[in-house]
Amino acid sequence: xxxxxxxxxxxxxxxxxxxxxxxxxxxxxxxxxxxxxxxxxxxxxxxxxxxxxxxxxxxxxxxxxxxxxxxxxxxxxxxxxxxxxxxxxxxxxxxxxxxxxxxxxxxxxxxxxxxxxxxxxxxxxxxxxxxxxxxxxxxxxxxxxxxxxxxxxxxxxxxxxxxxxxxxxxxxxxxxxxxxxxxxxxxxxxxxxxxxxxxxxxxxxxxxxxxxxxxxxxxxxxxxxxxxxxxxxxxxxxxxxxxxxxxxxxxxxxxxxxxxxxxxxxxxxxxxxxxxxxxxxxxxxxxxxxxxxxxxxxxxxxxxxxxxxxxxxxxxxxxxxxxxxxxxxxxxxxxxxxxxxxxxxxxxxxxxxxxxxxxxxxxxxxxxxxxxxxxxxxxxxxxxxxxxxxxxxxxxxxxxxxxxxxxxxxxxxxxxxxxxxxxxxxxxxxxxxxxxxxxxxxxxxxxxxxxxxxxxxxxxxxxxxxxxxxxxxxxxxxxxxxxxxxxxxxxxxxxxxxxxxxxxxxxxxxxxxxxxxxxxxxxxxxxxxxxxxxxxxxxxxxxxxxxxxxxxxxxxxxxxxxxxxxxxxxxxxxxxxxxxxxxxxxxxxxxxxxxxxxxxxxxxxxxxxxxxxxxxxxxxxxxxxxxxxxxxxxxxxxxxxxxxxxxxxxxxxxxxxxxxxxxxxxxxxxxxxxxxxxxxxxxxxxxxxxxxxxx
Numbered sequence: 001x002x003x004x005x006x007x008x009x010x011x012x013x014x015x016x017x018x019x020x021x022x023x024x025x026x027x028x029x030x031x032x033x034x035x036x037x038x039x040x041x042x043x044x045x046x047x048x049x050x051x052x053x054x055x056x057x058x059x060x061x062x063x064x065x066x067x068x069x070x071x072x073x074x075x076x077x078x079x080x081x082x083x084x085x086x087x088x089x090x091x092x093x094x095x096x097x098x099x100x101x102x103x104x105x106x107x108x109x110x111x112x113x114x115x116x117x118x119x120x121x122x123x124x125x126x127x128x129x130x131x132x133x134x135x136x137x138x139x140x141x142x143x144x145x146x147x148x149x150x151x152x153x154x155x156x157x158x159x160x161x162x163x164x165x166x167x168x169x170x171x172x173x174x175x176x177x178x179x180x181x182x183x184x185x186x187x188x189x190x191x192x193x194x195x196x197x198x199x200x201x202x203x204x205x206x207x208x209x210x211x212x213x214x215x216x217x218x219x220x221x222x223x224x225x226x227x228x229x230x231x232x233x234x235x236x237x238x239x240x241x242x243x244x245x246x247x248x249x250x251x252x253x254x255x256x257x258x259x260x261x262x263x264x265x266x267x268x269x270x271x272x273x274x275x276x277x278x279x280x281x282x283x284x285x286x287x288x289x290x291x292x293x294x295x296x297x298x299x300x301x302x303x304x305x306x307x308x309x310x311x312x313x314x315x316x317x318x319x320x321x322x323x324x325x326x327x328x329x330x331x332x333x334x335x336x337x338x339x340x341x342x343x344x345x346x347x348x349x350x351x352x353x354x355x356x357x358x359x360x361x362x363x364x365x366x367x368x369x370x371x372x373x374x375x376x377x378x379x380x381x382x383x384x385x386x387x388x389x390x391x392x393x394x395x396x397x398x399x400x401x402x403x404x405x406x407x408x409x410x411x412x413x414x415x416x417x418x419x420x421x422x423x424x425x426x427x428x429x430x431x432x433x434x435x436x437x438x439x440x441x442x443x444x445x446x447x448x449x450x451x452x453x454x455x456x457x458x459x460x461x462x463x464x465x466x467x468x469x470x471x472x473x474x475x476x477x478x479x480x481x482x483x484x485x486x487x488x489x490x491x492x493x494x495x496x497x498x499x500x501x502x503x504x505x506x507x508x509x510x511x512x513x514x515x516x517x518x519x520x521x522x523x524x525x526x527x528x529x530x531x532x533x534x535x536x537x538x539x540x541x542x543x544x545x546x547x548x549x550x551x552x553x554x555x556x557x558x559x560x561x562x563x564x565x566x567x568x569x570x571x572x573x574x575x576x577x578x579x580x581x582x583x584x585x586x587x588x589x590x591x592x593x594x595x596x597x598x599x600x601x602x603x604x605x606x607x608x609x610x611x612x613x614x615x616x617x618x619x620x621x622x623x624x625x626x627x628x629x630x631x632x633x634x635x636x637x638x639x640x641x642x643x644x645x646x647x648x649x650x651x652x653x654x655x656x657x658x659x660x661x662x663x664x665x666x667x668x669x670x671x672x673x674x675x676x677x678x679x680x681x682x683x684x685x686x687x688x689x690x691x692x693x694x695x
Contacts, residue, residue, distance in 0.1 A: 001196045006092040006124045007135050007182060009067035010038045012142055013059060013090075015081050016072035016097075017042040017050045023072055023096055023144040025051065027132065030147050035139035041066065059084050068092045070132065070142045075099035075107070078128065079114050086121045093118075095127035096144050101188050102129055115190040123191070130187025131163040134170075137181045137206035154179015155208035155292045156285075157201040159194055161186050161215045169213070169281060175424040176443050177386075177433060178289035181206040193218060198226045202233050208295070211288040212239040213281070220269065220593050227273035231465055236291045236458050238276045240284045241266060265590045268614035272623070274461040276454045282422065286442050287451040293440035294414045296459040299378030301325045302452070303371045304350030306383035307357040307364055311420060312350035314445050315381065322453035326350060333374040340366050350381075361396075365404045372411040380411065381452065385419035385441050386429030394428075398436055405437040417441045418448030468622060474664040483668055483693045490531040490572050492689035496674070499661045502654060503686045504577060504678075510570040512555040518573040519554045525576040528554065529688075530561040532568040541565070547576055577687060580680030581636050581646055584612065585655050586673040587662040589694070595669070597659050599624065601633045602676035617663050624652040624659070637679065647682035654684040670694045 012031065017024045028051050031040050041062045042055040049055065056062050059069065059081070069085050071078055071093055078097050085093065100111035111128065118125045126133065132143040136153045145163075148171045156178055160166050163185045173180060181204065184197050194212065201207045210230060217223050230237045243263075270277045276291075278284050302324050306312050319326055326349050329337070337347045340363065345354045353367045364384065372380050384404070387397055408415045422444035425433070432438060442448035480495060487495070490508050497503040505522065508531055509515035519526045530543035541564065545557050558571050584602035587595050593616050600612030613627035628634060628648055639645030654677070662672045670692040678685050 001124065001192065003124060003126075003192055003196050003200045006068065006094075006126060006192070007133060007200065008138060008140065009092060009142075011041070011064065011066050012036070012038065012068045012070060013041040013043055013056075013062060013066045014070050014072065014142075015043040015059065016074075016077075017044050017055060018072075019050055021072065026146050027070060027072075027096075027142060027144050030134075030141040030143050034134075034136075034141045034147070034151055036141065037139070038067075039064070059088055059090065066090050068094065068142065071095045071097060071127075072144075073097060075110065079110070079117060082114065082117060082121075082123060082125070086117075086123060091123055093123060093125045093127075094130070094132045094142055095125060095187070096130065096132065097127075098129040100128045100190070111188060111190050118191045125191040126184070127187035128190060129163070131166055131185040133182065133184040134180065135182050136179070137204075143183075143185075148174050150174070152177065152179035153181070155181055155206060156211055156288045157181050157197075157204065157207040157209070158183040158211045158213075158288075159186065159197045159201070160184065160213040161189075161194065162213055163187065165213060165281070169285065172281065173285050173289075176285060176289060177425040177430050177440065178285055178292070189218065193222075195219065195222045195226045198230065198237070202226065202229045202235055208235060209288045209292040210235060210237045211284050212237065212241075213284065214239055214241045215243060217241070217266070217592070224269070224273055227270075227275050228465075231274040231462050234296070234462070236276060236288075236455070237274070238278060238284055238288045238291070238454070239270060240278050240281060241270070262590075262592075264614055265593050265596050265616065268596065269593050269616045271461070272616060274458060274465060276458050278450070278454070282443070283447055283450055286444075286447045287454050289440050290416060290442050290448075290451040291455050291458070294416060294455060296462065297379050297414055297416075297452070297455045298459070300456050301327050301376060301378040303327075303329070303374055303377035303380045304383070305353065305364065305368050305371050305380060306350060307353055307355065308383065308420070309352040309354075311383055311445065312352045315350050315383075315449065318445060318449040322449050324449070324453055324456065327376050329371070330374050330376055333370060336370045337367060340370065361400055362403070365400075365407055368404070368411075368415070369407050372407075372413055372415060377413055379413055379452070379456075380415045381448070382408070382415055382417045383420065383445075384417050385423075386425055386432050386438065388423075388426045388429055390428045398432065401432050401436040401438045405439065408439055409437065415439070416448070416452055418445060418452075419443055420445060422447060464622075464626075468620070474618065474660040476666050477661075477664045479666060479668050484695070485533070485693060487691040487693070488531060488533060489529060489688050489690065490569065491533075492672075492691040493686065495691060496658075496661070496686060496689055501658060501661065501686065502684055503689070504574050506572050506574045508570045509558065509573050512558045515554050515558045515571055515573050516551045519548070519551065522573065522575040525549050526554070527574045527576050528557050528561060529572040529574070530565050530568050531570050531572045532565050574687070577678055577680075577685070579644075580678045580683075581643075582676030582678055582687075583651070584673070584675040585658055585677050586671065586675070587617070587659060587669075588671040588673075589669065590616075595659075595663055597624075597627075597655075599627055599655055600631055601636070615659075617659055619656060619659055621649070621652040621656040624655045625649065628652060644681050646679045647684075650682045650684055651679050668693050 044055040101108040507518035525547045528545045582602040586598045595617040597615045598612045613630040637646040674686045
């Protein structure tokens with residue numbers, strides 16, 4: 001749905017305008033204060049004078065066209081306003097009124113009726129139960145709460161699934177000198193959705209970065225589409241997604257279900273889509289502001305220039321936490337800095353130019369110029385901040401910040417300015433930044449380092465995404481006959497083998513003689529496993545015996561396993577495999593996002609270690625390789641303590657094939673798990689499998 005006309009009306013009617021409503025007062029004041037150039041008509045059924053100007057009794061009484069109706073009437077009267085407006089050709093509406101779906105069944109019925117009418121007549125409706133929007137770039141502000149002054153115009157588009165937080169977000173953006181292009185309070189999203197607004201912002205030339213506050217992602221497929229559009233367009237999306245919770249296991253039989261919670265899947269999906277997830281409103285605005293100022297960052301190698309040894313140590317610690325590198329300066333950089341930094345200082349990265357900056361005001365800027373020229377640095381962090389209070393003679397302050405701004409603008413690598421702590425940028429500080437061109441300052445070391453790391457990760461994700469096509473969904477295959485319930489290993493492994501996936505050889509033995517024959521064909525030692533429909537974790541009941549050495553032991557154990565599970569289909573016989581690294585590869589269906597891959601360290605410790613990386617399908621081998629690199633235990637795969645390293649390309653290729661096969665099985669598949677997938681060098685082989693089908 002296009003919302004361009006909604007956000008760019010030439011005339012507005014405030015329907016339900018009254019001096020008794022603070023919403024009405026604020027909305028009109030916002031429109032008058034922030035430069036809306038068109039007419040604003042007031043509608044009140046009693047007519048008369050409202051807010052000092054004549055009011056019309058209805059939309060019909062307005063003698064000229066209306067582009068946008070801002071609706072503040074009681075809940076039962078809202079639909080009537082839309083019906084009247086539709087007859088008059090009014091296509092765009094903001095519905096401030098609450099009492100719809102958020103209030104219970106009766107309200108939900110009214111909202112459904114409103115939405116159906118809007119869709120039938122091609123109306124664009126923002127809300128209900130929303131405050132409206134602030135199109136700061138165009139000076140159009142039909143917004144029902146006071147707007148903190150001054151309204152900073154900038155390049156961050158903000159979309160909020162919360163009306164109450166909008167003013168706080170605006171206030172904090174002002175405090176950090178972050179200007180907005182558009183801020184939208186979504187309300188109940190009965191017609192216009194978050195994805196409609198994001199779609200608009202991707203195409204909006206005034207917007208460089210999109211900041212989202214999300215209570216829910218209503219349509220994952222549509223959200224994925226617009227997020228990919230934003231990534232391709234080079235517009236970062238920063239999201240604060242609340243509601244982190246974990247549902248119970250989606251299938252009691254699979255380990256994977258215990259690893260994949262709702263929020264885990266959302267986290268994985270957002271990462272794959274290049275959406276930067278943050279954990280606070282402060283990080284939402286600070287990160288968006290930084291990306292609006294810098295755009296992509298070219299790498300993780302950070303050079304740090306500070307006037308404080310203590311701050312340097314904090315930065316070093318936080319940089320390591322965030323996966324940023326602080327490489328040693330090149331010899332030529334060290335030599336040049338040694339000529340600048342006082343003799344009692346130490347030339348290293350991070351660089352403390354010492355408190356001598358209070359005597360030599362040019363010291364920090366000159367050191368910055370040297371560090372930005374270092375060939376081993378991708379981005380420079382400069383610890384500084386705008387001045388807070390105007391001195392009697394501000395000219396030297398403006399000269400100093402102008403010189404620094406010039407150095408930053410001419411730097412061969414991006415320079416990110418970070419303040420020591422999170423404090424407000426004062427009006428004098430904003431004036432200095434505005435008049436000297438001094439760049440955006442990320443508030444506080446903690447938030448600043450998180451923002452830099454987020455920008456680096458976004459840049460890497462975008463480069464990776466643009467360098468390869470999106471993995472295509474696999475072609476469907478017929479659902480196997482009798483696909484229902486839990487398929488234990490003997491049926492699950494046969495399904496995988498039939499698909500050409502590497503599975504350890506096995507034979508189902510119903511009698512002891514058959515077990516011995518199978519064992520001798522494989523060669524001793526062998527593994528014996530009880531095989532029974534619906535039996536998931538065989539090891540929990542002693543249903544797996546390893547290292548069985550000879551025929552006599554095979555006969556004895558076969559009898560014990562059959563006695564332990566009287567309704568067993570038989571005993572599965574497999575050759576014993578030794579060495580290597582055991583992985584888990586599990587695919588489980590998320591109710592919102594669909595099939596989700598978990599890959600991690602396997603065996604019996606899966607749920608204890610919980611070392612798994614998640615991806616939403618489809619994925620290719622390159623994406624699986626990236627997932628493997630995220631594991632805490634990746635060193636084991638790389639050959640820790642002299643062990644044979646795994647061929648990670650071979651592993652990624654097999655896991656990608658497993659994921660593609662799971663995707664091909666269609667909607668009937670609930671979960672598919674291989675645990676373990678044994679990796680020995682370049683040999684990759686499934687040793688156990690489990691499939692659960694949906695009813």
